[in-house]
Amino acid sequence: MSASELAGLIRRQQPCVVLTGAGVSTESGIPDFRSRTGLWAQFDPLEYASLEAFRRDPRKVWSFYKPRIAVLTEAEPNPGHRALAELEELGLVEAVVTQNIDLLHECAGSRNVIEVHGSIRTATCPGCGERQPLQRVVELLADADAPACPACGEILKPDVVFFGELLPADAIERATELARRARLLLVVGSALEVHPVAGLPLETLAAGGELAIVNRGPTALDNEASIRIDGAAGELLPQVVAAVH
């Protein structure tokens, strides 16, 4: 299956909604979670990324998050992110639903982005509820191993969805609605292993839409896809943009 076939499918099957996972950001130098070399091979997510772990020992969770924030704030969008922004600009992508928390779709110019796992854009104080922007969190981290709330001193929690936490209801509702209306759901860089987001393609299929997948390695729904391309988003999506022109 080729980029030009995918371009044809995108043109025919409108509206097209994109669902992205960690694979779209690995080319920006951001490690994924579940691969052999991913973060969860090094860090037990229940110890470093669960709500319970944060309540028990927020400083330990920040020992994982502080270097991660440094990587995320240094990262730049790659050609895959930029291609998706261009497809939106061309009116061929209605929205990007992302599992990523890195803000790179927005950085690349995508406008309609639904962050179903939250993002690093803000952090919230579990004590007083005050919310701080990323820039302030970075400043607080310059002098400390964990950012303390300027108002009450409690350790801030990044507004990313931790294990044991519900997804933001408005985001998942919007994503589900978009998936139901989509004539094409294009999955990029996700093995479709993490629920409930992995269920979004099923909404599209149940409503009579089609599924296309661009991912390195197999996914849970390969057999349901009209087009399945094994490859890197940063190489393939620019070819798709060239082909739709």
Ligand SMILES: [Zn+2]
């Ligand atoms: Zn506070």
